[in-house]
Amino acid sequence: MxxxxxxxxxxxxxxxxxxxxxxxxxxxxxxxxxxxxxxxxxxxxxxxxxxxxxxxxxxxxxxxxxxxxxxxxxxxARVLGDPTFWRQVLASTVTALGTTIGVMLLGVMAAFVIARYEFKGRGLLYALFTTGLLFPLTISILPLTVLLRQLDLFGTWWGLIIPQVAFALPTTIIILVPFLRAIPGELEEAALIDGASRIGFFWRIVLPLSMPGLMTVGVLAFVGSWNAYLLPLFVLQAGGAASEDYTLPLGVQFYSTAYGQDTTGVLAYTALAMLPAILFFTLAEKRIVGGLQGAVKG
Amino acid sequence: MTALDTAGPAVTAGPAPTRSTKRSARRRARTWGEIALLAGPAVLVYLFFVLLPVLLAAYYSFFNWNGLGPLDQFIGFDNYTRLLADPVFHRSVFNNFFIVVMSLLIQGPLAILIALLMNRRLRFRGLLRALIFVPYVLSEVTAGLAWQILLQSVPPTRWGPVDTLLRTLGIEDPPSWLADPDVVMWTMFGILTWKYLGLAIILMLAGLASVPDELHEAAALDGAGWWQTQWHITVPLLGPTIRIWAFLSIIGALQLFDMIWIVTGGGPLNASSTMAVYMVGNGLNVSQIGFGSAVAVVLFLISLIVALVYQRFALRRDLAGALTGGVR
Incomplete structure (x- = not known):
């Protein structure tokens, strides 16, 4: 047609x-x-x-x-008056923010080294991170669960945040390295002549200048964490966390399993869980698309 | 994928080499300190939570282990032989590739076509783009639960929303979307298309934005029609975007888990199982970490082979310089 x-x-x-x-x-x-x-x-x-x-x-x-x-x-009204719902909103917010901050911080520091330091093994370091694209969470979820249990992170929000930061690093570094490399060398020379250390240059000049890239990376990490299901399923649900500590996707699914007969209640719960994603992420469309393009550009 | 191959040249703006070797040694130590301080945390977290689990998966796959007791029942390749002989796993692999192929054959061309049509000055273009993007930003869980309710039916007494709508349109006996083993994968493909077509369209539109208008005008001056212009000029220039999308789509389809787990749980009778669903079913519900790890290793190998073949395929087409035809 x-x-x-x-x-x-x-x-x-x-x-x-x-x-x-x-x-x-x-x-x-x-x-x-x-x-x-x-x-x-x-x-x-x-x-x-x-x-x-x-x-x-x-x-x-x-x-x-x-x-x-x-x-x-x-x-x-019933869902909005339910403290469990708000606890789950909190869980989703805290883990998504934690992941975002962690990824931006660790990512920009590592990308700075790869982009602007000349040293043996720099190429290797970059290759190490990019290889991560070949190892998505799905493949390592079972051993990761075992690891988290041994670290006593099973069933906790940290058990979500730390692995999510780790798995977001490859994309983050691939997006950030070109950004950091594009900052003119003259700026760095000028900063050093003015007596700034390299770290000072990083802090005062690189961070502000790489904000667009950092925003893209941050939005991608936030979206990924907010919508995540597989990791919370293992870490929180199988990890024995209370349903008040579930993130929203897990909480919605739990509600629908527990109160399956209450179809319109499930629909209301689902609608309210959809709302933040629609409001925030639709506005961030350009950054999400740009990030996805950048992640595999070659 | 070529981004994987090289880190490119670093920008060297460090201070000029100094005369004193002692000072330069100190400086070098300082530089290494900075490198360790800056890159160290990321490297540690990454090695420990991304790479180590992969190695552990390979290791666990040779054991019969429930994840809790001592890891002492080494069974060689037994997990793999059991896995490769299991018809449910065959079905799962088939389902993954069903989604891969169907996405490339249907979603890709459909997205390109819609993007070509929308690639013009339109009123409300921003709003239309935002609306089209909505399914993508939803979590798989909320989207999956919505579709589960939309499609649920207990004929002949209780019809779900979609079936009720179809019946008022005169389709008295709609298929059992989620309960019929022969239908369920088509249903899942439909849901996934609903979820991801918007992203594909937006990606293609972004790619089209970089195709210069002059080319169209030149082609039009030469007497080319709109359709000819798109086919011979725009679509080939869209090549890189198509390849990015196809790569994302293939990898996503091979890892497919959330949507299936939420909507059908892999049923009925494992008819909608995928490799990841099969793995989680064995790892989470039955606590067979050893066996589940073997599934993970096979899933990884299949993804790796597909990625390598894809890279080769895409590269070859690049060299031929004739990227028409979209994704075939």
Missing amino acids: TATTAITVAPGKARPSRRAGQRFDWGQPVVYLVALAVAAIAVGPVLYVFISGFRTNPDFFTDPAGMPNPWTTDNY
């Missing part, structure tokens, strides 16, 4: 002779139609979840595809 519409789109506007007439561009409505259809399919299920959260269960089961009748805020 789309192939045929694409052919009809051909605009003749680049031909100067046509300019006077400026025919109506039939491509435009077709494009809007396609774009709207794609957007509707993308957002439809999400809207459905939000709206159905306003329904009662009997109403939902009478006509699952209908609109709320009557509208009720009970489900949302």
